[in-house]
Amino acid sequence: MTFKTLKQIYITLLNELGPQDWWPAETPFEVVVGAILTQQTKWTNVEQAISNLKIHGLMEPECLAEADPGSVEDFVRCCGFYRQKASRLVNIAKYFADNGLENVFSMPVGDLRSEMLSLNGVGNETADSIVLYAANKPKFVIDAYTTRIMRCLGIEGDYIHLQELFEGELEEDVELYKEYHALIVEYAKRYCGKKRCDGCLLLTTATELDGQNG
Numbered sequence: 001m002t003f004k005t006l007k008q009i010y011i012t013l014l015n016e017l018g019p020q021d022w023w024p025a026e027t028p029f030e031v032v033v034g035a036i037l038t039q040q041t042k043w044t045n046v047e048q049a050i051s052n053l054k055i056h057g058l059m060e061p062e063c064l065a066e067a068d069p070g071s072v073e074d075f076v077r078c079c080g081f082y083r084q085k086a087s088r089l090v091n092i093a094k095y096f097a098d099n100g101l102e103n104v105f106s107m108p109v110g111d112l113r114s115e116m117l118s119l120n121g122v123g124n125e126t127a128d129s130i131v132l133y134a135a136n137k138p139k140f141v142i143d144a145y146t147t148r149i150m151r152c153l154g155i156e157g158d159y160i161h162l163q164e165l166f167e168g169e170l171e172e173d174v175e176l177y178k179e180y181h182a183l184i185v186e187y188a189k190r191y192c193g194k195k196r197c198d199g200c201l202l203l204t205t206a207t208e209l210d211g212q213n214g
Contacts, residue, residue: 005205006169010176012205013183017190022182023133029061029101031134035126036088041079049076061101064093088121095119105135113139124159132181138174140166141181145188149202152192 025031030050037046050059052075058064064072072086079085096104107115112135116127124142131139142162150162157165170176191200 020182028134061096
């Protein structure tokens with residue numbers, strides 16, 4: 001996998017799908033909430049849960065931190081694992097209420113990522129989603145879709161290996177990272193999720209570039 005290949009795959013995705021302008025959120029904290037809620041569920045469920053929280057005035061760290069846990073559970077029930085997610089939301093809201101959103105997001109990328117990973121229920125993907133989409137700092141998000149597509153292109157590796165691949169071969173650019181990740185997600189939904197492997201544009205792109213390099 002070369003810089004040229006990754007860049008061409010990005011161009012192929014952009015030409016096919018158009019700009020995604022992801023992540024849909026009104027505030028950085030809404031991104032944080034969405035990153036917690038989207039674990040193991042569809043985004044439509046996340047949108048419903050976020051709407052419920054907004055209606056009840058719980059989209060600020062200070063408000064959510066003091067909210068009744070049972071009520072929060074009801075508001076996010078549509079996302080599945082609602083007790084676990086409600087608890088995590090309240091805890092992360094307390095963290096941001098105590099430390100201040102701007103203060104936290106002013107940390108260097110590595111420190112911010114480590115800080116997020118220290119919070120209960122925050123793994124690599126969730127931490128990097130917060131770093132990239134909420135704090136607007138350069139960390140490429142690797143999700144199950146990315147792993148699946150890379151495997152189809154002959155690239156195997158764990159989360160950190162794949163992240164280092166993208167970050168090592170692409171220019172460090174927050175907007176590029178956001179758009180690329182969003183395009184991968186949308187493409188995977190349309191093609192991988194529907195098993196449209198025979199019409200995969202990315203396999204064709206990678207094969208053509210391998211032929212040129214060979």
